[in-house]
Amino acid sequence: MRVDPRTLGWLSRALTHEMSAVQQYLAQSVLARLWGDEALAAHLRREAVEEMEHAERLMERLILLGMAPSAGNLPPARLGRGVEDLLAADRQLEADAVRLYQEALAHAQRMRDADSAALLEGILGEELAHVRELDEMMTERTQHG
Numbered sequence: 184m185r186v187d188p189r190t191l192g193w194l195s196r197a198l199t200h201e202m203s204a205v206q207q208y209l210a211q212s213v214l215a216r217l218w219g220d221e222a223l224a225a226h227l228r229r230e231a232v233e234e235m236e237h238a239e240r241l242m243e244r245l246i247l248l249g250m251a252p253s254a255g256n257l258p259p260a261r262l263g264r265g266v267e268d269l270l271a272a273d274r275q276l277e278a279d280a281v282r283l284y285q286e287a288l289a290h291a292q293r294m295r296d297a298d299s300a301a302l303l304e305g306i307l308g309e310e311l312a313h314v315r316e317l318d319e320m321m322t323e324r325t326q327h328g
C-alpha cells in the first residue's frame with residue numbers, strides 16, 4: 184500500500200503532542216506530590232499514563248506504516264503556583280489536542296485511509312472527554328473553593 188507522507192506527518196505531530204502531554208502530566212504530578220497533595224498527584228499520574236497509551240497506539244500505526252516513531256522537540260511542561268494554574272495549562276493542552284486530531288482526522292478521511300481515521304477518531308473522542316473532565320474540575324473548584 185502507498186503511504187501518504189502527509190498522513191505520516193499528522194501521525195508524527197500527534198505523537199509529539201502525546202509525548203508532550205506525558206511530560207506535562209507527569210511533571211505536574213511530581214509537583215503536586217511536592218505540595219503534599221497526594222490525591223491530585225495520583226490523578227495527574229493516571230492522566231500521564233492515559234496519554235502514554237495514546238502515544239503507544241500512534242507508534243503502532245507508524246510502525247505498521249513502516250516508519251520509526253520520532254517525536255519532535257517537546258515544549259517545556261507548564262507548571263504553576265497552584266492547582267488552578269495546572270488545570271488551566273491542562274485545559275489548553277487538551278484543547279490543542281482536539282484541534283490537532285480534528286485536522287488529522289479530516290486529512291485521513293480525505294485520503295480514504297480508514298485505519299488511520301479510526302485510530303484518530305478514537306483518540307479524538309478521548310481528548311474531548313479530557314476537555315469535559317477538566318471543565319468539570321474547574322467548575323467544581325469555583326463552586327467549593
Ligand SMILES: [Fe+2]
Pocket residue numbers: 201204233234237280310
Ligand atoms: Fe492524548
Ligand SMILES: [Fe+2]
Pocket residue numbers: 204234277280309310313
Ligand atoms: Fe488528553
